[in-house]
Amino acid sequence: MPVPTRFALLFAAQFAAVGVLMPFLPAVLAGQGLGPEQIALILAAGSAVRLLAAPAVGRGADGFGDARTILVLAAALAACTVTGFALAQGFVALLLVAVLHAMVNAPVIPLSDALCLGAARERRFDYGRVRSAGSLSFILAAVAAGQAVQGFGVTSVIWLASACLALTALAARGLPPLRRGGGGRGGFRAPFASPAFRRILPLSALIQGSHALYYGFATLHWQAAGLSPGVIGLLWAEGVVAEVALFLWGKPVADRLGAAGLAALAAAAGLVRWGVTAETSWLPALAAVQLLHAVTFGAQHLAAMRVLGGMPPAQAATAQTLHASLGVGLASGLLTFASGPLYAAWGGQGFWAMAALCALALPLAWRLKRALRAAG
Known part of the structure; x- marks a missing residue:
């Protein structure tokens, strides 16, 4: 096989x-x-x-x-x-x-x-x-x-x-025996010696973390706006289908943009997606911006994988798990916790806070570009 x-x-x-x-x-x-x-x-x-x-x-x-x-x-x-x-x-x-x-x-x-x-x-x-x-x-x-x-x-x-x-x-x-020849040195600190690794952590935290309100409260928000459960299910499915399409056919675009370009695109798309979600529950508009899940989630994931794929083999698993915990898990957990009071106070307008996280990520994408350029 x-x-x-x-x-x-x-x-x-x-x-x-x-x-x-x-x-x-x-x-x-x-x-x-x-x-x-x-x-x-x-x-x-x-x-x-x-x-x-x-x-x-x-x-x-x-x-x-x-x-x-x-x-x-x-x-x-x-x-x-x-x-x-x-x-x-x-x-x-x-x-x-x-x-x-x-x-x-x-x-x-x-x-x-x-x-x-x-x-x-x-x-x-x-x-x-x-x-x-x-x-x-x-x-x-x-x-x-x-x-x-x-x-x-x-x-x-x-x-x-x-x-x-x-x-x-x-x-x-059933995977091939991909032995790395152990002895990865430097412990948990080793991946942080890479400027690109240090840059991708906050980028993933901000962009992937900006999905917290969506994952936690989008269904409730859309139900309150009068959308049926069937329609809401289709909106969620549409986002994941768009993500699959990017993973299947997006390599030429990803190669052209590189990790920094993908991150910048994800941040810009987040500004649009969460801004529209904050301002309207009009179904055609929601259907349009749900396609951006391919970018807000998918493009940032591919950006992170490009950075992590360039790490030394003896640090690969450490870098991946640190990114999963510090770059995605910690931020998503904290922002999910904060999303409850945010939605209770502001309702759908709380998505503007998620858009603000993406705005903060834009200059960090430029810093990632400089770090990658300096490295290679």
């Missing part, structure tokens, strides 16, 4: 797990008798653990020199621990399950990215095209999970997620 196909299967399996679990885990916890505050605490605990666990495992993978083995082990353990959400009873037990699952599952996506970027550099295939399998799988898995919930109850998504994570471990086992 060709190496790009193996990585496509890996991304498809792991994002299928995300697609079935993310929309329905709160409902699973509610079905176990937990109240809103307890559910929020369990979800927050998992997020906090991921911020710490992913870089630690990434650093260990670089030191060990075989990220593939670490990935197989992490995915297999995640397939086991996620079943605890169906089996455990009571708040304390479910909190323990959430912490354990977050600990082992945290490095799965960033390690997959690190391995895929290394293989793409060595074997000259398009990372974005391969990564599109994950986005497409997310859509299909979310739809399948909804059908499973209707037919078999909400707990069925836990067993689906476990199966997807087990398939992730099998797919990782």
Whole structure:
């Protein structure tokens, strides 16, 4: 089987797990008798653990020199621990399950990215095209999970997620042996020696973090404006389909713009997207700006992968997991927490705050361009 196909299967399996679990885990916890505050605490605990666990495992993978083995082990353990959400009873037990699952599952996506970027550099295939399998799988898995919930109850998504994570471990086992020859030096500080790495962290924090209000409250905002659940679902799907299209066919544009140009484009698109979302719930306008998800999320993701793909191989997993935690996870978590009071106070006008984050990112894209130019 060709190496790009193996990585496509890996991304498809792991994002299928995300697609079935993310929309329905709160409902699973509610079905176990937990109240809103307890559910929020369990979800927050998992997020906090991921911020710490992913870089630690990434650093260990670089030191060990075989990220593939670490990935197989992490995915297999995640397939086991996620079943605890169906089996455990009571708040304390479910909190323990959430912490354990977050600990082992945290490095799965960033390690997959690190391995895929290394293989793409060595074997000259398009990372974005391969990564599109994950986005497409997310859509299909979310739809399948909804059908499973209707037919078999909400707990069925836990067993689906476990199966997807087990398939992730099998797919990782089928990757070529991409040994790096361990001994990555410098610990967590090593990636920060790269000016481009230091620049991409705040860019990802601002641009990817600007999606926090959208992820948390766009559905509520559009429902309040009178849009039907079916229409809202189509708006969400449209954004992910646009993202898939960029990953599949956007390489010529990405090559022309480079990492800094992609980041600048993502920031500019965020200004437009969140400004329009703040000012109107007119369906044609929303349908138009939802296409910009390909840019606000997709282009920034590709920009980050281009920077991280240029890191020394012995620092690849550490850089990926630090970016996932500090560049995306921490900012998204804090901004999601802030989005509740923001939406309560300002409603849809709160999207202007998200636009402001993108405005702050624009000059940082220029600094990234200078850092990349100086490096090479």
